[in-house]
Amino acid sequence: MTAVLAGVIIFATSCVKDLLDQQPTTDLGANAFWKTEADATIALMGAYADVRPLFDRDYYFDGHGEYVRNRGNAVTNGNLQRGDAYHASSASSAYAPSGYGQYFDKMYRYLYGGVTRTNYVIENVQRMLPNATATSLPELERVIGEARLLRGMIYFRLISMWGDVPYFSKVINSNAEVADLARLPIGQVKDSIIADFDYAFDKLPPDASEPGRASKPAALAFRGKLQLYWACWNQFGWPELQGFVPDAAAATAAYNAAAEDFRKVINDYGLELFRGGEPGEIDPPGLAEKLPNYYYLFTPIANGDPEIIMSFAHGGTGTNQGEELMRDFAGRNHEGSQCWITPRYEIADRYQLISTGDFAPPLIPMNPATPGARTADRSAVNPQSYVDRDYRMKSTIQWDYEMSLGFASLKVTNWVPWIYKAGNQEVIINGEKYISYNTDGSNSGYVFRKFVRNTPGLGRSDGNYAWPVMRLADVYLMYAEATNAVNGPQPDAINLLNKIRHRGNLPPLSGTKTANKEVFFDAIEQERIIELIGEGHRGFDLRRWRALERVWGPPYGDAVLRIDTHGEIVSRYYQNTPERTYQQNYIFRIPPGERDRNPKLTQNTPWL
CATH class of the missing domain: 1.25.40.390 (Serine Threonine Protein Phosphatase 5, Tetratricopeptide repeat)
Incomplete structure (x- = not known):
């Protein structure tokens, strides 16, 4: 825990307490802070801002499943799911379907940073309660409730990945206070999280x-x-x-x-569900003027729904608090985005038929160079094979000749057709000239439409969508x-x-x-x-x-292949994989650096 708190103390104590102990000419010192509701609210907003990066790119975790690929070409140490410390090139290891449990040492540290940030708010606002007026008391308790909700969310994430974890609920002022802090059994941590959620429920407003x-x-x-x-x-x-x-x-x-x-x-x-849960309108394959309501749920239109x-x-352009959804989900035609996250081929067959409510016969991968491939029944490269599907399919993924709006310099450029393995080329569709979707990010034949904005004015890392955590x-x-x-x-x-x-x-x-x-x-x-x-x-x-064995087969089994719309094998997972690897995928590694500094931190058994 020492290394964890080294980062924590710099983050939450030096960056907050030390600054408040100074007496600048333009800001209040510590002796003048923590006096009013406004002080408490300002501190809470700081906690929200610091906790947000711990959750607002959770979409990378879908790489641990079988339907989303997080691409990358380099291995870096640790999970980097936090603001300026994030590099998507680590996704090939940290967010692959197997072998990821060792890559989250940094997330462990940053999560504890979030704990300390929320503890700082809770402890200081609690000191304000005895002197609070009858009108300010409910507001101060609300602030504490929100901070405890955030703290509970962080500890929930910690136990869901590492099981037993160290637990502390006070401001830490020195490494000595936690240098020998042992892991608390998960049941006790769970009870403490429940207590946080109980308090939050009691003190927060209905709306x-x-x-x-x-x-x-x-x-x-x-x-x-x-x-x-x-x-x-x-x-x-x-x-x-x-x-x-x-x-x-x-x-x-x-x-x-x-x-x-x-x-x-x-x-x-x-x-209620967004727009009453109604499907909305939908265009046929190849058009995207009318998109179903599900698509708009993941655009800024839905903020506050x-x-x-x-x-x-998120703040949007110019705030330094934007979201990264366009950058991660879209391609070069969309504000120079990098398409780090793409659907796998296998997701397409999960979208059921509107006519029957059940699964369609599986798509048939075909090379488009094969005569008739673009028109063959059930061909994966025939746009008509995707007709009559769940509206969420068109809202979520793009297949060949699906359109999205391109952007550059915060302005609309033109419609961009997606054509697998034929990016950045001039194409003629229905007599109109287009430049095809430019990205090397997909190896499945599909790219995402979900989270890809269709409105200009926001850069690839400057979105203002409010990321839904629930x-x-x-x-x-x-x-x-x-x-x-x-x-x-x-x-x-x-x-x-x-x-x-x-x-x-x-x-x-x-x-x-x-x-x-x-x-x-x-x-x-x-x-x-x-x-x-x-x-x-x-x-x-x-x-x-x-369910890992159900999805990927038993230990030492044959590989589970991932293919593309052309029928090519693009990856293999769980081929002759030993039981130990499965175990390590079920529980994450306690960071070795933390154990080196704290002899009481035991290791999860698959990592011994």
């Missing part, structure tokens, strides 16, 4: 009118999510976490507690999962899945998909894959469900 601030539904939703994870760990086990003993009764209790929290979020606060229960706000659709799905685990398919849960499917213009689930617990879980997982793709959930789902 936060200020953009980017949390409210009661956020506290409930995160408390429910933590209970859901706790239930999964107790149901499916976590053998890689030494000393953790699964408990079926604890799993049932946690599932029920999670369901109750989610039920309140759904029923008590007047929340009731579906987004909690988000981290969405109502996710709550619907988690509620269905929790109730199904205990009681099987329930009418209200089935209705919630059908609401989510409706925004893709799909018909309701058939009776065969709600007949029992097993098939309904499959339907829930299907919606989690499609609805939440690119938002960072899949890797965490696979680990909490202990």
